[in-house]
Amino acid sequence: MQTLGFIGAGTVGSALAVGLAGKGYPVSGIASRTSQSANRLCRKIPSAQICFNPQEVADTADIVFITTPDDAIVEVCRSISWHTGQYVIHCSGAYSADLLQTAHGFGAHTGVMHSLQSFSLQTDPVKNLRGITYALEGDDQTLPVLEDMVKVLGGEWIILKPSDKPSYHLAAVIASNYLVTLMKMAAGLWQTFGVPEDKAVKSLMPLVRGTLSNIEKAGITSALSGPIARGDYGTVLKHLANLENTAPELLPVYKELGRQTVKIALDKENPNITGIEKVSAILAN
Secondary structure (H helix, E strand, O other): OOOEEEEOOOHHHHHHHHHHHHOOOOEEEEEOOOHHHHHHHHHHOOOOEEOOOHHHHHHHOOEEEEOOOHHHHHHHHHOOOOOOOOEEEEOOOOOOHHHHHHHHHOOOEEEEEEEOOOOOOOOOOOHHHOOOEEEEEEOOOHHHHHHHHHHHOOOEEEEOOHHHHHHHHHHHHHHHHHHHHHHHHHHHHHHOOOOOHHHHHHHHHHHHHHHHHHHHHHOHHHHOOOHHHHOOHHHHHHHHHHHHHHOHHHHHHHHHHHHHHHHHHHOOOOOOHHHHHHHHHHHHO
16 A cells, blocks of 8 residues: 655644554654654654655655645645655645646646544544545546545545635635634623623533534524524614624624525525515615
């Protein structure tokens, strides 16, 4: 089986390295910006050797994953003398394989394997690899190699063109990163009546989980509840008045989210059209 090397030992690189090693892929070398992170990952993969620079990883591995921050991918790729037939893969969701042109010029096969998942040092990242979707990009040589990896990790995949990447990554940011922001905003409102953030988050999480479950089981439109779905324009007026007094900086966000929610509410079965239109008019002002 072809050997793997990893340049970058953050949460994504570590999850993929440990996950693939556990499925029988030999990991030969690991390099990272800090020796501590490389050491930590190597302790989890007995076959892996610490490499002191990216070139050492490329010299030992048939398939090299560049799992650095996005802004470092091009620089790392340019710093290495690749060899013909080698596979060079980056894991960015926002950028295409064009970042790996230097490797392609050496005769290497290039591609992208992005795991559509949020990783944290506080959780077991390997468990988060199973059952998720991976966005793949590559030529006819590279795609079968990446698809085999996804299969052994228990995931599914989609194949993207370079032009698809901006919309794909933007969707991930909205669904994941902005959910964190929304929770921060919601917990902040609880602090206006004296409840600290940790207590607010603990109290709100069952509501969030319930909503996510409803989306998964019933679909987006059926999962929508609340004042806009019911056409309760009086409640929306109360919200706006409260925000003016407690958190005026959230008014533009509330109004825009409300305007987008109106579109969903109108698609529900037997919508309160009169009430929803009044809500829409309130949010437009």
